[in-house]
Amino acid sequence: MTSSSSMASAPLFLAVLLLPLGTSLAQLSTDFYSSSCPNVFDIIKPVVKSAISAERRIGASILRLFFHDCFVNGCDGSILLDDTPNFRGEKTAAPNNNSVRGFNIIDKIKTQVEKACPGVVSCADILAIAARDSVVILGGPDWNVKLGRRDSRTANFSAANTDIPPPTSNLSRLIANFSSQGLSVKDMVALSGGHTIGKARCTSFRGHIYNDTNINFRFAKTRQANCPRRVGSQDRNLAPLDQRSERVFNNDYFKNLVEHKGLLHSDQELFNNVPTDSRVQKYATSTTAFFADFVTGMIKMGDIKPLTASNGEIRNNCRKVN
Ligand code: HEM
Known part of the structure; x- marks a missing residue:
C-alpha cells in the first residue's frame, strides 16, 4: 500500500473504529433486488392481501413477527426457525409462545418468491416487506422498505426472553429496552x-x-x-x-x-x-x-443489526437453516 492510499483510508479506518458496537458497515438499500428479483414486491403483496382477506387479524400478526424478529439479535429471520430435537429456536420463548402467528403466510410467500428468483431473497427481507404491506393494506402509511438482509443460521431463545419487552413493563423499562436497540x-x-x-x-x-x-x-x-x-x-x-x-x-x-x-x-x-x-x-x-x-x-427498526455481505445465508425454507 502506498503512503497516499493509506492516508486516504485513514478516515474510513477511523469511522469504523467509531461505529457503535453491532453496527454493520454494509448498508441496506431499497433497490437491492431491482435486478436480481425485480418483481419481488408484486409477488409478495397479493399473497399478503389474500391472507388478510381470509383473516383480517393476520396483518397484525405479520407486523408483530417483524418486531419480534428485529428485537432479537437484529432483523435476521431468526424468529422463523422451527425448533428441532437438537435446536431450540425463539418460537417457544415467553413473548412468542402460543402467541406469535403468521408463519404459514411467510412460507407461502417464500414458495412464490423462490419460484421466480431461486436463492435470492432472504426470509428476513420477506418479513420486512410483508409487514409493510400489511400496514398499507389495513389503511396505514406506505414507505420504501430497505433490503439486503440475510438470514441467520441461529436463533436465540434466551435473548427472545430478555429483549422483547413484556406487557408488564413500566415506562422506564420500555424506554431502556428500545434505547438498547x-x-x-x-x-x-x-x-x-x-x-x-x-x-x-x-x-x-x-x-x-x-x-x-x-x-x-x-x-x-x-x-x-x-x-x-x-x-x-x-x-x-x-x-x-x-x-x-x-x-x-x-x-x-x-x-x-x-x-x-x-x-x-x-x-x-x-x-x-x-x-x-x-x-x-x-x-x-x-x-x-x-x-x-x-x-x-x-x-x-428494520435497520437493527442486519446480516449483510457474506454473513448469514439466503434460506431455502424460512423454517430451517440450509
Ligand atoms: C412497546 C412495547 C411492546 C409491548 C410490551 C408489546 C406487547 C404485546 C403483547 C403482550 C401483545 C399480545 C400478545 C398476546 O397476548 O398473544 C402484543 C400484540 C401485538 N403487538 Fe405488541 N408490544 C410492544 C410493541 C409493539 C411494536 C413495536 C409493534 C409493531 C410495530 C407491535 C405490534 C403488535 C401487534 C400488531 C400485535 C397483535 C398481534 C396479533 O393480533 O396477532 N407491538 N404486543
Whole structure:
C-alpha cells in the first residue's frame, strides 16, 4: 500500500473504529433486488392481501413477527426457525409462545418468491416487506422498505426472553429496552401505535384490568367479562388492542390511551402523567404526525443489526437453516 492510499483510508479506518458496537458497515438499500428479483414486491403483496382477506387479524400478526424478529439479535429471520430435537429456536420463548402467528403466510410467500428468483431473497427481507404491506393494506402509511438482509443460521431463545419487552413493563423499562436497540423515546411511542391492530390474550392484560387504577372503570369491566381474574382455561380469550377500530391501521390507539382505555399495562404507561403524555396527545389528534413517526420508527427498526455481505445465508425454507 502506498503512503497516499493509506492516508486516504485513514478516515474510513477511523469511522469504523467509531461505529457503535453491532453496527454493520454494509448498508441496506431499497433497490437491492431491482435486478436480481425485480418483481419481488408484486409477488409478495397479493399473497399478503389474500391472507388478510381470509383473516383480517393476520396483518397484525405479520407486523408483530417483524418486531419480534428485529428485537432479537437484529432483523435476521431468526424468529422463523422451527425448533428441532437438537435446536431450540425463539418460537417457544415467553413473548412468542402460543402467541406469535403468521408463519404459514411467510412460507407461502417464500414458495412464490423462490419460484421466480431461486436463492435470492432472504426470509428476513420477506418479513420486512410483508409487514409493510400489511400496514398499507389495513389503511396505514406506505414507505420504501430497505433490503439486503440475510438470514441467520441461529436463533436465540434466551435473548427472545430478555429483549422483547413484556406487557408488564413500566415506562422506564420500555424506554431502556428500545434505547438498547438504538430506538428513541419518540420511536418507542410511535411504534407502540402498532397496537392499533390485532389482539391480545387475557393472560397479557389480566393484571391491568384488575389491579391498575389508571384505567377507565367501564372499559375495565367490559374486558373483565371475557377475562376472569382466576388463571385458567380462559387465559387465551382474546380482546382487541384497539377497542375503537381493531381492523384499521389508524391513530385510534392513542385516542384510547387519552381516555385510559389502553388494553395492556405497558400501553397505558405511555399516558399516565408522564413525559410521553404530550406525544400521545399529539398522535391522538394528528394521524399525519403518527404515520410519519411510525414510518421513521419502522425504517430504524428494520435497520437493527442486519446480516449483510457474506454473513448469514439466503434460506431455502424460512423454517430451517440450509
Ligand atoms: C412497546 C412495547 C411492546 C409491548 C410490551 C408489546 C406487547 C404485546 C403483547 C403482550 C401483545 C399480545 C400478545 C398476546 O397476548 O398473544 C402484543 C400484540 C401485538 N403487538 Fe405488541 N408490544 C410492544 C410493541 C409493539 C411494536 C413495536 C409493534 C409493531 C410495530 C407491535 C405490534 C403488535 C401487534 C400488531 C400485535 C397483535 C398481534 C396479533 O393480533 O396477532 N407491538 N404486543
